[in-house]
Amino acid sequence: MKYIIAIIRPDRLEEVQRALVARDIYLMTVSDVRGCGRQKGFVEQVRSRKLVNLVTKLKIEMAVNDEFVDAAVDAITLGARTGETGDGKIFVLPLEACVHVRTGASGPGAIGP
Ligand SMILES: Nc1ncnc2c1ncn2[C@@H]1O[C@H](COP(=O)(O)OP(=O)(O)OP(=O)(O)O)[C@@H](O)[C@H]1O
Ligand SMILES: [Mg+2]
Known part of the structure; x- marks a missing residue:
C-alpha cells in the first residue's frame, strides 16, 4: 500500500481526474x-527583507494498492503537466495501515477500488 501526495495547479484537477478515472482510480x-517551489513563489523586497509569497496549489491525497501506483502517478503527471514551471510534484510514501471505518476491515482490501 502506498500513499500518494500530489501538489498540482488548481486548474488541472479536472484533467487529472479524467486521467485517473480512465485508469479506474x-x-x-x-x-x-x-x-513554494524552486522559484520561491515570487519574491518581494519588503523593507530590505526578502519575503517568499506562497502560491495557491491543490493537494491530492490517495491511498492506493501497489498495483495501482504506477497508473496513478502516470495519470497525475499526464493531467497536471503544462510544461511550465510550477506544474507540481508527486510524492509516494509507504502506507502502513488502512482501516475501513464502516466495516472495520483493514489492509489492502480496505483501500477500495
Ligand atoms: N520539495 C518540496 N517539498 C514540498 N512541497 C513542494 C516541494 N517542491 C514543490 N512543492 C510544492 O509543489 C508546488 C509546485 O512546485 P513546483 O512545480 O513549482 O516545483 P519546482 O521544484 O519549483 O519545479 P519547477 O522548476 O518545474 O517549477 C509548490 O508550490 C509546493 O507547494
Ligand atoms: Mg516552481
Whole structure:
C-alpha cells in the first residue's frame, strides 16, 4: 500500500481526474493549499527583507494498492503537466495501515477500488 501526495495547479484537477478515472482510480482527498517551489513563489523586497509569497496549489491525497501506483502517478503527471514551471510534484510514501471505518476491515482490501 502506498500513499500518494500530489501538489498540482488548481486548474488541472479536472484533467487529472479524467486521467485517473480512465485508469479506474477514483478515491481521493483534495484540499486547497499554498506552497513554494524552486522559484520561491515570487519574491518581494519588503523593507530590505526578502519575503517568499506562497502560491495557491491543490493537494491530492490517495491511498492506493501497489498495483495501482504506477497508473496513478502516470495519470497525475499526464493531467497536471503544462510544461511550465510550477506544474507540481508527486510524492509516494509507504502506507502502513488502512482501516475501513464502516466495516472495520483493514489492509489492502480496505483501500477500495
Ligand atoms: N520539495 C518540496 N517539498 C514540498 N512541497 C513542494 C516541494 N517542491 C514543490 N512543492 C510544492 O509543489 C508546488 C509546485 O512546485 P513546483 O512545480 O513549482 O516545483 P519546482 O521544484 O519549483 O519545479 P519547477 O522548476 O518545474 O517549477 C509548490 O508550490 C509546493 O507547494
Ligand atoms: Mg516552481
